Amino acid sequence: MADGTPRPRAVLGDAVWGVRAYGFIVAMWVRSTMAYRASFAMMLAANFATTFLDFAAIMIMFSQVDALGGFTLPEVAFLYGTSCVAFGLSDLLLGTAERVGRRVRDGTMDVLLTRPVPVLSQLAADRFALRRLGRIIQGSLVLGWAVLRLDLDWTPGRVALLFSMVLSGAAIFGCVFVLGGAFQFWAQDASEVQNAFTYGGTTLLQYPPTVFGKELVRGVTFVVPLAFVNWLPALRLLGRDDPLGLPGGLDFASPAVALLCCAVTGLVWRAGLRAYRSTGS
Amino acid sequence: MSDGDGEFIDVRELTKTFTVRRKTGLLRRTATQVHAVDGISFALRRGEMVGFIGPNGAGKSTTIKMLTGILTPTDGSLRVAGVDPWQERTRLVRRIGVVFGQRTTLWWDLPLRDSYGLVRRMYRIPRARFEENLARCVELLELGDLLDVPVRQLSLGQRMRGDITAALLHDPDVLYLDEPTIGLDVVSKARVRRFLVALNAELGTTVLLTTHDLSDIEHLCKRVVVIDHGRLVYDGLLSGLHEVGRGERTLVVDLERELPPIEGIPGARTVRTEGPRQWLAFPASASAAPLVSQLAADYPLVDLSLREPAIEDVIARMYAG
Numbered sequence: 001m002a003d004g005t006p007r008p009r010a011v012l013g014d015a016v017w018g019v020r021a022y023g024f025i026v027a028m029w030v031r032s033t034m035a036y037r038a039s040f041a042m043m044l045a046a047n048f049a050t051t052f053l054d055f056a057a058i059m060i061m062f063s064q065v066d067a068l069g070g071f072t073l074p075e076v077a078f079l080y081g082t083s084c085v086a087f088g089l090s091d092l093l094l095g096t097a098e099r100v101g102r103r104v105r106d107g108t109m110d111v112l113l114t115r116p117v118p119v120l121s122q123l124a125a126d127r128f129a130l131r132r133l134g135r136i137i138q139g140s141l142v143l144g145w146a147v148l149r150l151d152l153d154w155t156p157g158r159v160a161l162l163f164s165m166v167l168s169g170a171a172i173f174g175c176v177f178v179l180g181g182a183f184q185f186w187a188q189d190a191s192e193v194q195n196a197f198t199y200g201g202t203t204l205l206q207y208p209p210t211v212f213g214k215e216l217v218r219g220v221t222f223v224v225p226l227a228f229v230n231w232l233p234a235l236r237l238l239g240r241d242d243p244l245g246l247p248g249g250l251d252f253a254s255p256a257v258a259l260l261c262c263a264v265t266g267l268v269w270r271a272g273l274r275a276y277r278s279t280g281s
Numbered sequence: 282m283s284d285g286d287g288e289f290i291d292v293r294e295l296t297k298t299f300t301v302r303r304k305t306g307l308l309r310r311t312a313t314q315v316h317a318v319d320g321i322s323f324a325l326r327r328g329e330m331v332g333f334i335g336p337n338g339a340g341k342s343t344t345i346k347m348l349t350g351i352l353t354p355t356d357g358s359l360r361v362a363g364v365d366p367w368q369e370r371t372r373l374v375r376r377i378g379v380v381f382g383q384r385t386t387l388w389w390d391l392p393l394r395d396s397y398g399l400v401r402r403m404y405r406i407p408r409a410r411f412e413e414n415l416a417r418c419v420e421l422l423e424l425g426d427l428l429d430v431p432v433r434q435l436s437l438g439q440r441m442r443g444d445i446t447a448a449l450l451h452d453p454d455v456l457y458l459d460e461p462t463i464g465l466d467v468v469s470k471a472r473v474r475r476f477l478v479a480l481n482a483e484l485g486t487t488v489l490l491t492t493h494d495l496s497d498i499e500h501l502c503k504r505v506v507v508i509d510h511g512r513l514v515y516d517g518l519l520s521g522l523h524e525v526g527r528g529e530r531t532l533v534v535d536l537e538r539e540l541p542p543i544e545g546i547p548g549a550r551t552v553r554t555e556g557p558r559q560w561l562a563f564p565a566s567a568s569a570a571p572l573v574s575q576l577a578a579d580y581p582l583v584d585l586s587l588r589e590p591a592i593e594d595v596i597a598r599m600y601a602g
Contacts, residue, residue, distance in 0.1 A: 014371075024402045032391055111386045113351045114379045116371045117403050127390070277367070278353050279299060 018118035025117075025125035033130055040131065047134025051088075055080055055142055074149035075238055081143025082162070083230045086169030088136035094174040095132065097124045100184035100272075109276065119273060120178065150238070158237060165233040168254035175261040178269055185272035288324035288360070289487055290348065290455065295321045295357035297343050297511075317343040319511035320357065327454070328485040330477070332498035332505040332519070340511040341491045345457055348489070349379050362454050375404060378448030382460030385444055387432045393443050394428040397450060404451035411450060418446035421476050438469030445473065449480070456480070458490035462497050474500045495589050520566065522595065531588040532561040532569060537581035546575055557583070565590050 033040050058080060062073045071079075097120065103109040112122045152158065233254055235241070297318040302310045318340040325331055335341050346352040347359060350366035350373045359366055364373045379386065387396045401411045419425055422442040427435060435443060441461060448456060458477075462470045478501065480486050492498060498505055498519060505522055507515035515522055534543070535558050542551040543559055548567055553560040563572060569587055576582060 021403060025399060028391065028395055028399055032395060107381070107384050110346065110351050111379075111381065111384065113370065114349055114374055114377075114386065115403050116374045126388075274353075277351060 014118060018121040021117040022121040022125045025122065026128040029125070029128040030130055043129075043131035044134050047131045048138050049134075051084070051135040051138045054084075055138070074146045077142050077146035078150060078238065079230060079234055081139050081141075081146050082166055082169065082234060084139025085136055085143060086166050086230070087173050088132065088139055089166075089170035090173035090177060092129075092132040092136065093170075094124045094177045096126050096128070097174075097178045097181045098184070099123065099126070100181040104184070104276065113277070120269060123181065124178075152237065152239075161233055161237060165230065165237075165254050168258035169230055171258035172254075172261050175258075175265040178265050182265070182269045182272035185276045289327040289329075289362060290325040290489070291358075291360040292324065292344075292348070293322045293358045295344065295347060295359055296355050297340070297347060297352065298355045316511050318347070318354075318508075321508060321511070321513045322357075323506050323513065323516055325487055325489065327487055328481070329504065330481045330488040330490075330502050332502040333489055333491045333508075334493075334495075334498065334505055335491075335508040335514075339509045341508065342459065343511075344508070345459055345489075345491065349377060349457060350374060375451060376454050378451070378453035378456045380441075380444050380448045380456070380458045380461055382441065382458070382463040385432060385440055387440070387443055387447055389433045390431055392429045392431050393424065393435075393446075396432065396443075396447060400447050400450050406451050410452070414450050414452065415446070418449060421479065422446060422472065438465045438472075441465060441469065441473060442476075445476070449486075452484075453486065455487045455489070458488065458492075460492055461490060462492065462494055470497075477501055495595070499589075529562040529590055529594075530565045530569065531590075532563065532572065532576075533586045533588060534559045534561060534576060534580075534582065535584040537583055540580070543576070543580060545579070546572060548572065565595075 055077075058068075058076055059073070061068065062076070066072070068076055100109070100123070103112070103123070109119075112119045115122065147154075295318055296316070299315045299317055300312050301315050302312050321340075321344065333341055333344070343352065347354050348361055348366060350370035353367040361373060362376050364376070366373045387393065388399065391399075397411075397415060400406075401408070406414075419428070422445065424439075424442055424446060427439055427443065430439075432440060432443065445458075445461070461477075462473055465473065474497065477488060477490075481488055488501075490497070490501065503518060505515065505517070505519050506513065507522065531552070532549070537557065539557050540559075542554055543549075543561060544551070546561065549561045549563040549572055551559055552562045561572070561576075563569070573585065576585070
């Protein structure tokens with residue numbers, strides 16, 4: 001009983017319990033937000049408006065030029081929309097997982113460890129902010145508009161690729177959030193570094209890859225697999241060649257990359273928590 | 282499993298060593314080993330209420346964190362209710378309650394009622410049991426009017442009562458209290474103490490509390506465990522601690538006018554004078570009553586107050602002696 005080595009079934013049980021606990025903590029926050037409906041509606045509108053300014057900047061650019069790196073406005077809108085929805089989903093579901101440093105500093109990480117619920121569930125569900133739906137709604141509208149304007153042949157395969165790319169993208173962004181959180185167990189001021197990846201990453205993905213230098217694009221593809229979120233599958237959907245000339249099969253690799261990311265992230269998170277529990281700060 | 286009559290909390294040669302890295306140059310860092318807890322052994326029986334005291338930085342919090350499964354020990358063995366805290370954290374935490382005086386375990390923005398609802402689901406407490414426990418705590422800790430107030434709007438004393446309730450809803454066998462009365466006013470303190478005494482007597486909950494306030498211990502615990510510099514320096518009755526540490530209480534006396542230092546009161550000596558105010562020290566084990574009556578008979582008294590010895594002083598004297 002006390003051998004300390006987790007059995008596979010126990011790990012699975014923990015994961016199921018973790019997701020359930022996440023669910024009821026989130027439900028509590030949503031209910032408490034909904035107690036102030038007017039304030040929630042205003043926050044949602046503000047969130048929508050600020051994220052829409054991003055896209056407005058792109059539209060202003062296109063009022064001066066017809067194409068950006070060879071991409072037309074609907075194509076850019078497609079890139080923007082998919083990235084925005086993917087990021088919005090991960091930000092909504094896991095955005096607070098990065099608050100590790102602050103939790104460690106103010107001592108509330110200890111409180112999380114005294115409860116019979118996985119720490120990550122508690123952390124990610126804490127202060128769940130439904131107003132972040134604003135970004136997802138905004139991204140979906142842009143994406144919808146792009147899909148209507150692009151005049152692509154939406155075969156079932158392509159629709160599936162679109163969904164898998166957005167969901168895998170959300171998972172990969174989510175991993176970056178959790179990894180950023182995990183690194184703060186070792187270095188408590190890492191949240192800035194991580195913002196460069198998440199917020200910086202999403203801004204980068206909203207533009208076509210050819211406007212950036214080749215080296216940068218290569219770095220992004222391999223160092224942070226964020227490109228899988230968007231560029232490779234999107235280029236396939238748009239019928240474009242990828243500037244690095246990677247094998248075509250990689251376009252469909254998003255779900256595999258997302259799964260790999262999740263596995264690595266899980267291990268790093270556990271290592272971080274273990275490090276915290278042995279150092280205490 | 283057997284955690285009945287034997288040692289309910291069993292700590293043997295518990296050690297925690299931290300590696301502290303300090304910048305010593307532009308790029309150089311030196312690592313030093315800090316022994317926060319250095320080979321402590323003690324045991325608690327089921328239903329005991331024990332004070333765990335020591336000066337700041339003595340290793341109290343580190344020990345509590347190891348007992349609650351937050352920190353992994355560097356060395357030694359540790360058992361709480363038959364469970365190894367650091368290997369089976371999630372199993373252990375269902376059987377313990379923790380109250381940190383310095384920070385709340387509640388959700389800052391949620392009303393107490395919602396916080397308790399979350400606690401119920403996290404610990405999977407059957408609803409009837411939950412309602413019963415909540416009702417009892419609400420009554421004894423007088424929380425009735427506060428259940429719908431967000432935690433951030435509660436006063437320190439109210440919040441502490443809310444925290445204690447949250448820690449008890451799942452019927453823990455052990456309750457750890459880290460500075461439960463810090464910053465509380467006299468009324469709140471008394472209320473919390475009364476509640477803890479009743480809890481221990483009626484439900485047999487084992488309680489380990491750390492505090493800076495020796496009067497907490499006097500009201501609550503017969504036994505104290507004292508640590509300093511990570512080592513156990515005393516484990517026994519509170520009365521014995523005063524003898525070992527030759528603890529002294531101080532009577533602060535306000536006289537009608539400035540007088541020479543008070544003399545001729547048996548068992549007491551004047552340690553300080555300042556205008557009409559004088560400070561008299563006497564052994565903590567002695568009663569203040571005969572002293573006060575003799576003072577009142579011999580001197581023109583205006584006012585007086587009694588100060589308990591500070592734990593730091595008692596421990597400092599234990600070392601000096």
